[in-house]
Amino acid sequence: MTTTRAVHARSLVDPDAFWAEQARRIDWQTPCEQVLDYSRPPFARWFVGGRTNLCHNAVDRHLAKRAEQPALVHVSTETDQRRSYSYRELHAEVNRMAAVLLALGVRQGDRVLIYMPMIPEAVFAMLACTRIGAVHSVVFGGFASVSLAARIDDARPRVVVSADAGSRGGKVVPYKPLLDEALRLAQNPPEKVLLVDRGLAPMERTPGRDEDYLAWRERVGGTQVPCEWLESSAPSYILYTSGTTGKPKGVQRDTGGYAVALATSMEYIFCGKPGDTMFCTSDIGWVVGHSYIVYGPLLAGMTTVLYEGTPVRPDAGILWQLVEQYRVNVMFSAPTAIRVLKKQDPAWLTRYDLSSLRMLFLAGEPLDEPTASWIQSAIGKPVVDNYWQTETGWPIIALQHGIEALPAKLGSPGLPVYGYDVRIVDEQTGAECAPGQKGVVAIEGPLPPGCMSTVWGDDERFVKTYWSGFPDRQRYSTFDWGVRDEDGYLFILGRTDDVLNVAGHRLGTREIEESIASHPAVAEVAVVGIADPLKGQVALAVCILRDAGRAATPQDRMALEGEIMQTVDRQLGAVARPSRVVFVGALPKTRSGKLLRRAIQAVAEGRDPGDLTTIEDPSALAQFREALQG
Numbered sequence: 245m246t247t248t249r250a251v252h253a254r255s256l257v258d259p260d261a262f263w264a265e266q267a268r269r270i271d272w273q274t275p276c277e278q279v280l281d282y283s284r285p286p287f288a289r290w291f292v293g294g295r296t297n298l299c300h301n302a303v304d305r306h307l308a309k310r311a312e313q314p315a316l317v318h319v320s321t322e323t324d325q326r327r328s329y330s331y332r333e334l335h336a337e338v339n340r341m342a343a344v345l346l347a348l349g350v351r352q353g354d355r356v357l358i359y360m361p362m363i364p365e366a367v368f369a370m371l372a373c374t375r376i377g378a379v380h381s382v383v384f385g386g387f388a389s390v391s392l393a394a395r396i397d398d399a400r401p402r403v404v405v406s407a408d409a410g411s412r413g414g415k416v417v418p419y420k421p422l423l424d425e426a427l428r429l430a431q432n433p434p435e436k437v438l439l440v441d442r443g444l445a446p447m448e449r450t451p452g453r454d455e456d457y458l459a460w461r462e463r464v465g466g467t468q469v470p471c472e473w474l475e476s477s478a479p480s481y482i483l484y485t486s487g488t489t490g491k492p493k494g495v496q497r498d499t500g501g502y503a504v505a506l507a508t509s510m511e512y513i514f515c516g517k518p519g520d521t522m523f524c525t526s527d528i529g530w531v532v533g534h535s536y537i538v539y540g541p542l543l544a545g546m547t548t549v550l551y552e553g554t555p556v557r558p559d560a561g562i563l564w565q566l567v568e569q570y571r572v573n574v575m576f577s578a579p580t581a582i583r584v585l586k587k588q589d590p591a592w593l594t595r596y597d598l599s600s601l602r603m604l605f606l607a608g609e610p611l612d613e614p615t616a617s618w619i620q621s622a623i624g625k626p627v628v629d630n631y632w633q634t635e636t637g638w639p640i641i642a643l644q645h646g647i648e649a650l651p652a653k654l655g656s657p658g659l660p661v662y663g664y665d666v667r668i669v670d671e672q673t674g675a676e677c678a679p680g681q682k683g684v685v686a687i688e689g690p691l692p693p694g695c696m697s698t699v700w701g702d703d704e705r706f707v708k709t710y711w712s713g714f715p716d717r718q719r720y721s722t723f724d725w726g727v728r729d730e731d732g733y734l735f736i737l738g739r740t741d742d743v744l745n746v747a748g749h750r751l752g753t754r755e756i757e758e759s760i761a762s763h764p765a766v767a768e769v770a771v772v773g774i775a776d777p778l779k780g781q782v783a784l785a786v787c788i789l790r791d792a793g794r795a796a797t798p799q800d801r802m803a804l805e806g807e808i809m810q811t812v813d814r815q816l817g818a819v820a821r822p823s824r825v826v827f828v829g830a831l832p833k834t835r836s837g838k839l840l841r842r843a844i845q846a847v848a849e850g851r852d853p854g855d856l857t858t859i860e861d862p863s864a865l866a867q868f869r870e871a872l873q874g
């Protein structure tokens with residue numbers, strides 16, 4: 245019997261053989277001459293000399309066997325629209341989009357920036373780019389003009405593809421004015437803007453620059469655009485990291501390595517088979533959306549659900565209703581979405597027939613034990629935590645149920661995934677840590693196929709940022725803390741910049757958060773370290789309660805604060821006890837649902853919170869300020 249550990253060992257001992265085998269999962273126009281070229285570390289080139297095309301493998305390849313199978317199902321609870329595209333229809337739409345991009349002057353190697361809501365045209369545009377060898381850069385729809393302009397100047401697209409508007413929680417968000425302002429701010433604006441008019445918001449058009457997609461779509465008719473066979477290392481896309489900790493980095497992805505890595509992960513990790521349906525609730529603006537809304541499921545010949553909407557509209561049962569309706573087999577979401585559901589009536593979770601669903605995958609942030617066990621028992625399906633980054637494009641740590649069914653350990657994403665030589669190392673010396681000893685999660689080069697090839701346009705930044713953190717040797721740093729247990733399971737303990745130093749004790753914010761989250765009244769919590777004249781730093785906890793009524797009066801709040809402090813005292817000791825616990829209705833998060841600790845910290849210390857362009861809801865910070873004063 246193959247075991248996860250044996251597959252992992254083989255992938256590291258004989259990467260050439262392992263990955264050559266996986267490469268057979270996709271079509272190559274020309275097979276590679278060399279599996280790996282690592283002659284210039286840390287730059288790894290996979291499947292050197294091989295020629296392939298992502299769009300061919302995601303779309304065209306399936307026409308022979310599954311032309312009439314749904315490829316893309318679009319559901320918008322924002323505009324109340326549903327529409328399904330078979331592989332044949334998807335192929336036709338992608339061809340049309342590709343023909344339009346060519347007509348607007350886009351050529352192989354050119355960048356196309358996609359600033360779009362969750363509509364089918366966004367997926368057509370991504371696939372059309374990879375079809376013609378253009379490099380897409382998707383920027384989360386509705387991002388502020390300043391962030392968009394910075395990405396335009398970094399990627400220097402020939403064309404921007406956008407739409408009149410998106411919609412969130414029933415509110416129309418006009419994109420065009422944001423885009424116009426970004427184009428005004430940008431040093432290097434593109435010559436052409438291609439606009440999909442959804443009829444949600446009026447658009448002002450700049451003659452000569454702004455083009456109408458629907459008109460062009462008619463004009464190009466049924467033109468067939470052949471797939472451009474690209475050398476495996478040719479860039480497929482640029483994607484900027486979430487910017488949770490600082491200036492976003494333009495992650496450059498290759499073509500062949502990414503296709504092989506995703507195809508392999510679909511079987512070994514996600515257990516997705518051709519004909520299955522996958523529903524990933526992320527957004528195409530994030531890496532999870534790139535890999536597991538668009539490319540992964542389509543490479544595998546699955547049906548993918550593209551959902552525009554929130555988990556709680558029209559009601560908190562919507563995600564499960566979609567599972568029932570589309571017979572979803574594989575679902576992928578984020579802990580933040582599950583915590584949102586945790587604040588709703590649990591009856592929504594048992595209302596729909598979830599028998600088609602095999603597993604629920606969660607990634608993007610730490611999955612705390614209470615949330616994991618809550619959702620697992622509520623839906624009665626295995627919950628698979630998986631840990632990775634925009635940089636890697638696919639999971640680094642996960643249980644790999646397609647290889648072997650191993651038991652999960654709550655709080656751990658599981659074992660290192662094949663291809664990744666994961667080490668827990670001492671932050672200062674780079675020496676490997678013993679089991680149970682906390683260190684930085686590092687990866688020994690080369691990174692496996694599909695991971696970032698470099699920082700777009702800045703090889704030096706790639707080496708300096710990711711590979712220069714340890715004194716003894718060049719190693720990739722994830723900038724996350726972790727620990728390995730005796731069985732080899734890895735636990736992520738938060739980001740290396742999320743530590744607080746209380747009277748000389750270094751404490752992870754994550755550990756304190758876990759402890760507070762175990763209090764039954766708490767739905768969600770953020771802990772930050774704030775400056776203290778005596779102790780250096782002290783912990784401050786910001787909580788959302790399951791039932792806000794529990795903190796209605798100052799007396800209630802004091803009593804609850806005391807209980808929470810006692811919980812931490814008992815579990816971690818008095819040094820970790822927060823100096824204050826405040827209660828809010830919402831936490832400041834990025835658009836991708838990650839906590840903006842640096843903003844909370846700044847406000848708590850009376851400083852300017854700095855760059856807030858990636859914040860989801862600015863009123864959350866105002867609420868926090870108020871709670872601090874109250």
Ligand code: ATP
Pocket residue numbers: 485486487488489490491492493606607608609610611629630631632633634635657722723724736738739836838
């Ligand atoms: P930036 O690098 O710009 O600050 P970011 O790190 O938030 O942004 P992403 O690449 O979207 O951008 O997020 C990856 C990070 O998310 C990981 O490094 C880790 O900190 C966290 N993460 C992702 N999945 C998990 C998980 N399953 N468990 C714990 N943490 C996770």
Ligand code: MG
Pocket residue numbers: 485633
């Ligand atoms: Mg990061």
